[in-house]
Amino acid sequence: MKKLLLLFFISVVVIHSQNRGNVWELNTLEINFNNSTNTTITSTTNTVSAQSSIADTEGKILLSYDGVNLYDRQGKIVKSNEKFAKAYNSVIFKKIGCNSKYYLFETKAIRTPSTGRQQAINVIPRLYYSQFEIDNNGNVKVLEEEVLYFDTQIYSGLTCYVNEEKQKVWVIVRNGNNIFSIEVNERGPEKHNSSRVAEPKIFEYFIDGVNQFLNVFNEIKVTPQGDKLITFIQNNRFVTARNEFKDEQGYIHIVDFNKNTGETGDFFSQTKIEQGDTKVRLFNPLLGGVKDGKLYVAIKTKILPFGLPPEHILYEYDLNSNDIKATEKNIFRRNRTNIFDIQEAPDNELYIAVLGQPIYTFLGKIENSNVTELLNTLTLNITDLPSFPQSYFKSDFFFKNLCFGDVTEFTSDLIETAISYEWSFGDGNTSNLEKPTHTYANAGNYTVTLRVEDINNVIHTYTNSLTIKDELTSNTLPKEVFICSNGEPIEVDAGPFETYLWSTGETTRKISIKNPGVYTVKVSNRNCCVGELKTTLIENAAPIIEDTFYDEFDNTVTITATGNEPLTYVLDSSVTQKNNIFNNLSFGEHTVEVIDVNGCKVSSNFEVNLTIPKYFSPNGDGINDVFKIPQLRGSLDFELQIFDRYRRTIKSFRNEEVLWDGTFLGEQLVSDDYWYFLNVNGQIFKGHFSKLN
Structure with missing residues (x-):
């Protein structure tokens, strides 16, 4: 994107560890956290005000989403919410174990036609997700789009926690008194855990006397270390035809969170914020944990006495206190002003977007229990700061290329004043480079340790786990x-x-x-x-059948073939043998196959006809002593009748071997001519033969 004007620098001293959230695009403003000592705010063109976005490990924007359109790094729209209203909340994160695929989860409602006053009742948010693939040139391919995770109303709040060690992401939403933790791993979205939290009271509201759904504004955050989950909720109900808000209540819920299982612990703290149109945002600027952190809550009061406009107040709470509510401190209070967003940034600072009168419209930073104005943003209309999984800012070091055979790359931006690095890759190999590479000899799980020495000779030790995957070797493709x-x-x-x-x-x-x-x-x-x-x-080369010779007298066939030996012979796909001669053939057409040593085959057809003798002589000399038709065998369906000259049936055969010794009722018949009638599978044969004694 083209840079037009460098506005100013913000000095920082803490270096962020990952760069996936290192560029914020806010209408025509870009905040770049990539510089190790200065965060730059630059005027740009061709940018959007991102509700959520994600960058690569070098801090370059890959995807930006404004709640309506998803943009690639060139500003091209790759997905648009044509049938949906603008998303309430969204988050983008990289698919576990995959450097090229990304998920977008969002809470939004299907757009429905407005009907007068009731146009407000069509907003029923649900949870959807889409999946994208980005190639090396930044081209985005939509793999899944607008998948409804479950068909139930979801409050607008949405966040996620990336557990790199366990190779899973928890997408967290709230429905009524339930918190849902949805596991997204290398297979995609999986099961969800549901944990009930303490009430807020669930209201109903009415429009023109019609009972309508709950109107809820909700925010969810997980601490960077993944041990606490904080939800903020505001409930309203309409009771008049003018859609007036009544019974407005705001709550804060703080529960234990298990980053490995996605489960929430028992409810242990509930703070009821004063009644009012509550816009609650977070967060804890310290990475040391909730016990040492601060909680920031922005609310908007009702209209003040004497017609004075409502105020926006930013409260600070000490999460280390046994009585969180008692630590409430007012650190910012303005009327005619809206605090639109609060977001932790990669430089570990807490940024705030304020929109109001000209002198009170600014991008600021929360520090030392105070709000510091950084830049007047009157013409920019900034209402959203990009949301990121807070765990992106927690990792001590990161790595990529985790497939067996890959060159795995390790990166750490932990300490600006580092003078030495000592990597241990978990397999006995080490490196002293700042950004080493390593190829693992075997697939499996490894524990990687990094020891960093700073200019004060202080040693910092960090540990992380990685898995080298070897799934590509389990293929079925022969060489x-x-x-x-x-x-x-x-x-x-x-x-x-x-x-x-x-x-x-x-x-x-x-x-x-x-x-x-x-x-x-x-x-x-x-x-x-x-x-x-x-x-x-x-x-x-396939074998060649040179000759198929049928011997009617012996009722045999001899196959002459050449090919890569040894050859195998198959008759009618049933009889397989190494011998090239087949005996006792039945009447009809046959197929013979010759198969060589490589499995190549060739086939040929031949026909076996009936051999009906013209005479026989049952005189005991062993030559033509019986009348027989050898081809009538096997599965043939046939019937044979033999008659004398007086049309008397002398002998009958039905699907059995045809052998007649010339007798009738146990007595030899005289020498004479005899007639036969043969039906074979519906085919008729008839004729005569002689009996010679």
């Missing part, structure tokens, strides 16, 4: 496959991955190949590990 010169294409299977790109251009798990050569496929798994697999297709 070599063989195809026969006369064969059909072969199907090859790359294995269970998330994406595929074959050298043929196909993007499916399985493809069919026929031409000999090398085939490659680029695959990625759900952890975004990318690898390339290959197989070589080798062509084999």
Whole structure:
């Protein structure tokens, strides 16, 4: 984005540890936290006022969302809320274990037509999510869009906590008295935990006498160390046709939070903020924990006596106190002014957006129990500061490229005055570089330790865990496959991955190949590990059947074939043998296959006809002693009848071996001609033969 005018610098002394939130875009204003000693505020063009955004590890904006449109780093719209009202809250975070995929979670309502006074009743927020993939050139691909997580009303509050150590993100929302913690891991959104918290009273409201839904404004935050969860809630109800607010109450709830399981502990503190149109924001500027932190709450009072306008007040509370309410301190109070947002920034400072009269419209910073004005923003209309998972600002160091075989990169911006680094990668290897790289010899879990020495010779020690994943090796693609010169294409299977790109251009798990050569496929798994697999297709010459000889007398067939031996012979897909001669064949058409040692095959058809003798001589000499038709066997359905010249049935056969010795009722018949009638599978044969004694 084009920079027009450098406005000023803010000196800081604490260095942020990660850069994913290091650039804030606010209409035509950009706040850049990348500089180690100065935070710069610069006038820009082609920017939006981001409700939420995310940057890469160098602090460059990847995605910005203003509650309506999602923009890529060039300012191009990649997603638009066409059927939804503007999102109440949203958060963007990187998919666990994947450097190229991102989730957007948001609470918003479907836009419905307005009908006079009742236009306000169409806002029922629910939780939706979308998933995106960003390539190396910054191009954004929508993978999932506007997925409804569960069909229940969700208050507008939304936050998330990134647990890098356990490789999961907790997306946290509130519904009534329930807090939902939704686990998002390498597989995507999973189960949710539901923990009840202490009441606020649930109101109903009415418009023109019609009972309508609860109107709730809600905020949620998790402490950077992930041990406490704080919710803020305001309840209203309408009781007149003029939509007047009544029974307005604001609450603060503080509960224990388990960053590993997403569960909340028992409710232990409830502070009731004074009645009024409450806009409650956070946060704790100290990274040392809730016990040492401060809580900041912004409220708007009702109209004051004598027609004076309402006031916006910023209260400070000591979360270390046993009586949090008793520590309430007024640190900012103005009328005709709205405190629109409070957000912790990567420099560990707490920024505030104030909108009111000209001299009271500014971007400020909360420090030392006071609000310091940094820049008048009258013409900028800043109402939202970008939201980020607070845990992004907590990590001591970070790393990327966690797939087996990758060169893993380690980065730390922990201490500006560091004079030495000592990395231990958890596998016995070490480095003294500030930003080392390391390739792990084996997949698995490793504990990485970093020891940093500053200019005062103070040693700082930090520990983090990482997992090197080895899912790409579990593929089903063979190194070599063989195809026969006369064969059909072969199907090859790359294995269970998330994406595929074959050298043929196909993007499916399985493809069919026929031409000999090398085939490659680029695959990625759900952890975004990318690898390339290959197989070589080798062509084999198919065997050749040179002759199929049928011997009617012996009822045999002899197959003469050549090919890569040993050869295997298969008759009618049922009889398999190494011998090339098949005996006792049945009447009809047969198929013979010859298969070589590589599995290449060739087939040929041949026909076996009936061999019906013209005569037989049952004289006991062992030659033609019986009348027989050897091809009537197997699964043939046939019926044979033999008659004498007087049309008397002498012998009948039904689906059995045909052998007649020339007798009738136990006596040899005289030499004569005899007739037969044969039905084989509906095919009729008839004729005569002679009996010679």
